[in-house]
Amino acid sequence: MNRISLFAGCFVLLFWGKTAAQPIPIDKLRAQVADTERAFSKTMADRDFAAFTGFLSDEAVFFSVGKPLYGKAEVAAWWKRFFEAREAPFTWQPDKVEVLESGTLALSSGPVRDAKGKVTATFTSIWRQEAPGLWRIVFDKGNEICQ
Numbered sequence: 001m002n003r004i005s006l007f008a009g010c011f012v013l014l015f016w017g018k019t020a021a022q023p024i025p026i027d028k029l030r031a032q033v034a035d036t037e038r039a040f041s042k043t044m045a046d047r048d049f050a051a052f053t054g055f056l057s058d059e060a061v062f063f064s065v066g067k068p069l070y071g072k073a074e075v076a077a078w079w080k081r082f083f084e085a086r087e088a089p090f091t092w093q094p095d096k097v098e099v100l101e102s103g104t105l106a107l108s109s110g111p112v113r114d115a116k117g118k119v120t121a122t123f124t125s126i127w128r129q130e131a132p133g134l135w136r137i138v139f140d141k142g143n144e145i146c147q
Contacts, residue, residue, distance in 0.1 A: 029099040033106040033127050036135040037094040045091060049083040052076075057128060057136040064142070090114055092123050104129055105138075112142060121145055 036055070043052040056072045062079075069075045082089055095110040105128055112121035126139035 024103060026099055026101065026103075029103050029106065029129075030097045032133060033099060033108055033135055034094050034097045036127065037092075037097070037108045037110075037125065040137065041092050044082065044088045047083055047086070047088065049076075049080060052079065052083065055137055057130070057138045060136075060138055060140070062140045087115060090120070106135065119145060 040052070040055045043049070043055070053072065053076045056075055058072050060069075060072055060075050062069045062075045064078055069078050090112050092112045093110050094108040097106060097108045099106040105126060107124065107126055109122060109124040111119045112123055114120045121142050121144050123140065123142045125137050125141075127135040128138045130136050
């Protein structure tokens with residue numbers, strides 16, 4: 001009986017070692033975050049406010065007009081104004097993405113362009129991986145371009 005238990009235990013350990021989740025390479029995580037940021041931006045272009053709110057963490061903090069907005073509901077309520085016009089008032093795209101080695105947090109940043117394509121600001125966003133491949137924004141801050 002002890003030999004059978006020992007054999008079964010070794011088999012389980014060997015099998016578990018082969019099937020344990022392997023870490024995702026950082027370059028693939030960077031690509032996930034960049035793709036997520038682009039999809040987030042596309043919600044503005046598509047005028048899809050419901051999709052926009054789907055990218056927000058429940059505990060998101062956005063720095064807008066000099067005061068922080070706390071939580072998904074407050075961020076969504078303030079940003080809704082940008083979805084009311086027929087055309088998007090601005091666009092953004094990431095040009096830099098960094099991910100912690102742990103794969104839990106990421107930073108994306110890049111230019112913000114007005115409706116005519118002129119760079120008017122930059123953004124910096126912090127994303128948290130809430131489930132494998134699912135990134136939600138936890139912090140966001142825009143900065144005007146120096147004139």
